Amino acid sequence: MTGAEILLDTLAAHGVDVCFMNPGTSEMRFVAALDRVPAMRGVLCLFEGVATGAADGYARMTGRPAATLLHLGPGLANGLANLHNARKARSPVVNIVGEHSTQHQRYDAPLSADIAGFARPVSGWVRAVNDVAEMGTAAAEAIAAANEPPGQVATLIVAADVSWTEGGRGWWPSIAKRERARVAEESICRAAARLRQPGAALLLGGHCGSERALAAAGRLHAATGVAVFVERSTPRVACGRGRFQPPVVPYFPEPALAALAGVRTAVLVEAQPPVSFFGYPNTPSWLLPEGCEVLTLAERWQDGTAALEALCAVCGAAPVDWRAEAAAPQIPRGPLTADAIGAIVAARMPAGAIISDELISASAAVLPHLAHAAPHDRLPVTGGSIGQGLPVALGAAMACPERKVIALEADGSAMYTLQALWTMAREQADVLTVIFANRRYQILEIEMQRTGSAMGEAARAAMDIGRPDLDFVKLAEGMGVPASRAATAEEFDRQFGAALAVRGPRLMEAVLG
């Protein structure tokens, strides 16, 4: 076996069987090996940020790493922004980067670069393989590192000659996958003692956006009166009718400070103490009130869900039926606003849908509607790096081919990694993308207003992405994705219903009035 075959074989033997790739010359042997390791599915992406974002989306939906295959330093560089989001999501990713052959590495060839240097800021684990004898164990180590709780990006840098050299062997013994550690009983008792006190609040993050964890939190809320908040960057949140849906910590510091003003004891469950997204003049970054006690029930690498369930047992918190909480959504008519889209999406979307949420400024108008939608999972931007929405939607669709994926996407954000549409078309991924076309970087206009600066012409121009208008219907069709444009609520409702009725990628440009 060649090193390339050993790598793919080891990955596939351990259940890493999808590879989102944009290979180059140094990765040709891996590509050739795809035909000899049929268990590995190669998914071609036209840009590396699509591959890394898709691996993140895949991991959030399966809990398992996908592999990437990137070309040398620059290929990795193009994938870094979405690896940053994956890092913040604690998604397991086996990030494979080709390197020049060992005897070529001593020269300053055009593509020579500090690959490990690029990788370190986003990776929990980095290893370069320059000997085929190490390929099998290095691949196994990379998988184990990616899966190390809570999950991380493991970057494996493989020299081209390792891939073409015969002689090593695969590494098939099972890798002991470390489970997330249980929370000690005394921590649970300590938290239990606080929940009924005034000002107690649970802050959920990490894996605690799951249906199970939220159900347990809901029971605790009903039984003890404890407030519950969800961290904004929770990688996957179970939402919709019939579920306990605690508020997400607001984006701007002022409403976040107001929401958390009454908290006296913050109990962190796979969450960090809440801080604002950005720092502002004369506004604190730390969002908990002065003197607030911070208690950690579960770290990110611990099993917060089991801890919440143990808390339920200690507190005698019985199951709660939340079905009465949700009102039936109404279909709006008239002008197409973010609010109207939210209402229509909530009314029409099927149960079990996956929402890739890169709404940015439209978020505040849309998300409250989704609370009334059929049960679904929502995948928000975890690291603040925009250009995640479409790649994550692609990865989620590859992970869950039986579920409809709906990407709710801001127009500005869509343009960072629009190439994801082409892979959706090739793979016939069941993704319906809705572009919220307000034709500006509206979040920046809001941020600019917050600075108190008068907006002159040059500043306005920097936030206006009209002039020329982007035509997302043409852009989608140019990559093989059928598309339509809606400018009224009626048009949107009709097109959205029609798009949901078919399988495969579709795009709708919603021109906001």
Add this chain to the structure above:
Amino acid sequence: MTGAEILLDTLAAHGVDVCFMNPGTSEMRFVAALDRVPAMRGVLCLFEGVATGAADGYARMTGRPAATLLHLGPGLANGLANLHNARKARSPVVNIVGEHSTQHQRYDAPLSADIAGFARPVSGWVRAVNDVAEMGTAAAEAIAAANEPPGQVATLIVAADVSWTEGGRGWWPSIAKRERARVAEESICRAAARLRQPGAALLLGGHCGSERALAAAGRLHAATGVAVFVERSTPRVACGRGRFQPPVVPYFPEPALAALAGVRTAVLVEAQPPVSFFGYPNTPSWLLPEGCEVLTLAERWQDGTAALEALCAVCGAAPVDWRAEAAAPQIPRGPLTADAIGAIVAARMPAGAIISDELISASAAVLPHLAHAAPHDRLPVTGGSIGQGLPVALGAAMACPERKVIALEADGSAMYTLQALWTMAREQADVLTVIFANRRYQILEIEMQRTGSAMGEAARAAMDIGRPDLDFVKLAEGMGVPASRAATAEEFDRQFGAALAVRGPRLMEAVLG
């Protein structure tokens, strides 16, 4: 003045008056300051790789740095691949990256990342500014660092609170720009002694693709018989009729080894000893023959052009008229091949055009034709990171608004940074983009054939970017650039002529037969 105003003011005062930007919240004060420092022109890009590639193209045409403005770690990450190319080009770039405010940096906010870590592999100089009192001098230092011969990427990381704080002042005294060092006379005499010996060859790189340097090399070639080669990654090469046009070192090692087989003494003029682009089994990376002497006439930071002219004086090499060398180009008819496009472009393009060359596999067919074209400058990919062609074309057009820019672009490569088209439309940049649509990663097919591997279905799929076909006419129109498609030589000739006759961005999709 606020820190943001000081920064822009200092940049503009020292002639850095264009900023290619994709700002975010932490950069809002810089955007606001654009209205108070009208000498600075802000050019909005929808993706950071467009901004960094444009800064590279701008620098190659002007010799002066442009600024970039990028948003935190992920914004920088998206710009790294083209900064890698700029690093290999030794282009001066003032690379400005916003950072969280100083009091916010201690928290692990979603966008917190190791910005300096991302920056180091591509930057010759990195500095973080966390105090407004340092802003002016830091900006001046960044400009001086970018201009340090031969030129480099200088990354300036500016905390958001520095930008909003009043109190510092600009830095207006002139920055002593270090000229490139002269080559010592003894080095010139030592080289002169070798030029008439059998097997002597000049290897030109760096700034020695200029008209002046090539003219001097041509005189030496005519007077002494010395062979002359141009390094493949020379950032800017003066080409076309009436100029001395030495061969470029071939891409693949076998023809490169053959071309250099007779070299006994290689004289490097701002060039590196030639090595192959990639390493291959049983093929040397080092391309000079065994026992070949390597002599450095000029390092990259020295003035190779003056050294070549001094050599001319020592060798008594008189001016040469190369006009007779070039045959008149013929207009082909029939099927549209890369060869036919090369002939038409060469026949039709105006004098003084700038060619942004990201041809990849079509290169071998097209470049020989351009030797017969009107005098022009060619900007090749310097660092092997594709996705450079359109951004560099944009930057060159902003640098030289009176010259027609023609981007010769492979379809696969175009998809990495296609967002450049939108900025071309907004700025009405005079760029004619020709997409060579062979609908595959053809260079990878060639590389795969070189491995000797049988290409199975999975491998074929990884190189085939048809399924679905990309429709570049729709993609261009979707970003506001008028476009057409040509499938025969006649269609191409007609459309190319029409596109040259108008100012502003145009795109042609050339569907290769």
